[in-house]
Amino acid sequence: MNSFIHPFKAGDKLCVAGHHITINRQIASGSRMHVYIVDDPQHPEQLILKEVFKQPSLNKQYYGCGRWEYETQQELQDHPNIVKTLGGQPHEEDRRRFLILMEYAPYGDLKQVLEKYGRVEYNTAWLFYEQIVAALGYMHREEVVHGDIAARNIFIFSEGVAKIGDFGNGYISAPCPPGQAMTRGERDDLKAAARCLARMLVGNLDGLKDLEEVPDEGGVPGFLADHSDWARRMSAQDCWFIRQQFWRDFPGVRSPRPTEPLAV
Ligand SMILES: Nc1ncnc2c1ncn2[C@@H]1O[C@H](COP(=O)(O)OP(=O)(O)OP(=O)(O)O)[C@@H](O)[C@H]1O
Numbered sequence: 548m549n550s551f552i553h554p555f556k557a558g559d560k561l562c563v564a565g566h567h568i569t570i571n572r573q574i575a576s577g578s579r580m581h582v583y584i585v586d587d588p589q590h591p592e593q594l595i596l597k598e599v600f601k602q603p604s605l606n607k608q609y610y611g612c613g614r615w616e617y618e619t620q621q622e623l624q625d626h627p628n629i630v631k632t633l634g635g636q637p638h639e640e641d642r643r644r645f646l647i648l649m650e651y652a653p654y655g656d657l658k659q660v661l662e663k664y665g666r667v668e669y670n671t672a673w674l675f676y677e678q679i680v681a682a683l684g685y686m687h688r689e690e691v692v693h694g695d696i697a698a699r700n701i702f703i704f705s706e707g708v709a710k711i712g713d714f715g716n717g718y719i720s721a722p723c724p725p726g727q728a729m730t731r732g733e734r735d736d737l738k739a740a741a742r743c744l745a746r747m748l749v750g751n752l753d754g755l756k757d758l759e760e761v762p763d764e765g766g767v768p769g770f771l772a773d774h775s776d777w778a779r780r781m782s783a784q785d786c787w788f789i790r791q792q793f794w795r796d797f798p799g800v801r802s803p804r805p806t807e808p809l810a811v
């Protein structure tokens with residue numbers, strides 16, 4: 548979708564949070580953002596500049612704008628699997644544009660990796676999944692829900708390092724109801740991480756709906772007999788682990804269904 552903001556061009560020079568950067572090339576665009584690879588003479592590696600702008604219809608809304616996204620990312624810097632930011636500020640000449648400078652993931656996002664390689668090798672897939680879940684655990688302890696965990700928001704830095712980025716849909720967690728392990732938003736982040744794991748292992752999500760219908764561990768061999776691509780890529784235990792992440796009434800989590808009023 549085209550944006551109402553004209554993107555920067557290769558060679559444009561900007562100062563963001565004290566970094567004198569030069570636009571190298573644009574790598575992504577959408578209705579609310581442009582993303583560029585940039586050069587910073589004081590930094591040996593290339594960096595990413597993401598500019599987030601408000602749509603005219605959203606002008607009065609704070610939620611979802613670049614400052615919120617930057618501040619959320621900035622508050623979560625104390626974890627190795629969260630994309631590092633080097634600073635952020637509004638564009639001095641056009642304050643609708645909020646500029647976020649961050650580290651560059653050379654392999655791009657996980658969606659691009661899956662498009663290129665089809666899937667991710669077994670041990671690497673589990674390693675990336677562990678890193679995603681570790682970063683989510685940290686975010687949730689900091690009372691932030693990511694709200695948009697998906698392959699396109701996981702950034703791959705090397706064969707051994709994946710990081711969570713794109714905090715534009717993040718929000719402060721609702722208080723966790725007494726006696727419950729986590730909020731629904733936190734649960735949804737973890738379910739989305741398990742979808743990423745399934746995509747990394749199998750290469751697609753065909754069969755995930757069928758897996759969700761498997762009632763208990765005893766049903767896994769039947770599922771695997773019908774889904775040879777899953778059977779080739781994981782053990783029954785792995786498969787059941789992924790299935791459990793989608794458990795509708797996972798203990799301690801608020802049910803999405805309305806509960807009966809309590810009898811008094
Ligand atoms: N740090 C980075 N390193 C490498 N590529 C990046 C980085 N940040 C963003 N990109 C590229 O730009 C794309 C868009 O960035 P991002 O996900 O932050 O924007 P968005 O519009 O908020 O995303 P979405 O499409 O999820 O709504 C990413 O999917 C990725 O391809």
Ligand SMILES: [Mg+2]
Pocket residue numbers: 699700713
């Ligand atoms: Mg994104």
